[in-house]
Amino acid sequence: MxxxxxxxxxxxxxxxxxxxxxxxxxxxxxxxxxxxxxxxxxxxxxxxxxxxxxxxxxxxxxxxxxxxxxxxxxxxLIGANDWEDLEIDAMAETFRDFIIKVAMYHYETSASTKAKLKDPLYKETIPFYLERFEKIAKENGGHLAVKKLTWVDFFFAAMADYMSLMGKINLMENNPNLKAVYDNVMKLPAIxxxxxxxxxxxxxxxxxxxxxxxxxxx
The missing domain is CATH 3.40.30.10 (Glutaredoxin)
Incomplete structure (x- = not known):
């Protein structure tokens, strides 16, 4: 081993x-x-x-x-073919983009710059991403890609609480399908x-x- x-x-x-x-x-x-x-x-x-x-x-x-x-x-925990693997990869990269945008605000050290970033982040960026993530999760039956459990679901579920703390938001509030993605990982017996x-x-x-x-x- x-x-x-x-x-x-x-x-x-x-x-x-x-x-x-x-x-x-x-x-x-x-x-x-x-x-x-x-x-x-x-x-x-x-x-x-x-x-x-x-x-x-x-x-x-x-x-x-x-x-x-x-x-x-x-x-x-992958797709059935190259296209499905591309779908999983694209979702993972998009979620990473979202993480980076929230992290840039969180770690900004200039008070004035942070103040300028706040409204665009909370009124535009976060709603933009969460609305689309929720729609994708609904279309995929509680998963983020290819209608089954894949590694990108683990990426989201493992990061969700951390992201909620960093962004001072609840990623899953009013997003029942994203909550299903989270639960489909966290309720696995091994996890x-x-x-x-x-x-x-x-x-x-x-x-x-x-x-x-x-x-x-x-």
Whole structure:
């Protein structure tokens, strides 16, 4: 059996979909969670100064979506043909675009710039994406692509609570089909068992986001 490690901060975010895909695949893995100043020691040793990292038999890879796609293939969470795989990939990249737009606002350090970004984000960008995500989830029966469980559902479900905290919104409020995407992952027996062992507590994440999302004075 391959020796597997996942390295990420002690948060959900981009490390969590990888963890949950491994749990779904029944893989025992070393869950390395970076705390405090340890990141300063680890960062120079990473391929591009970023996490998450996925390690398999001593070989290390970065880039979260590439890792998710790889695990999706391993655990049959992909489409029936190339076009369906393209649909899954496109949905994943679109969801990443949404994450980036929310994160840019959250991590903006200029108070004046953040104030200018707020209305466009909350009145235009977030409604634009959520309306379309909800429509797609409805068309796909509680999934984000190809009308069945795929790795992009894990991407969304694992990020949903984190995104809700970062954007100070509830992604699933008034979006029952997005809630179904979330539930279709989180209610899987293996995932429920994982969360019994590692409860999905977000208090620490909330405190971390509040600390990192405060704009500096100008």
């Amino acid at each position: 391959a020796k597997v490690k996942v390295t990420y901060f002690d948060l959900p975010a981009l490390g969590e979909p990888i963890r949950l895909l491994l749990v779904y695949g029944g893989v025992e893995f070393e869950d390395i969670r970076i705390e405090g100043d340890k990141w300063l020691d680890i960062k120079p040793k990473t391929p591009f100064g970023q996490v998450p990292l996925y390690e398999e038999d001593g070989k290390i890879m970065n880039q979260s979506i590439a890792i998710m796609r790889y695990l999706g293939k391993k655990y049959k 429920k068992k994982w969360h019994e062992k590692y409860p999905l507590t977000l208090d620490g994440t909330k405190a971390w986001l509040e600390a990192t999302g405060k704009p500096s004075a100008e």
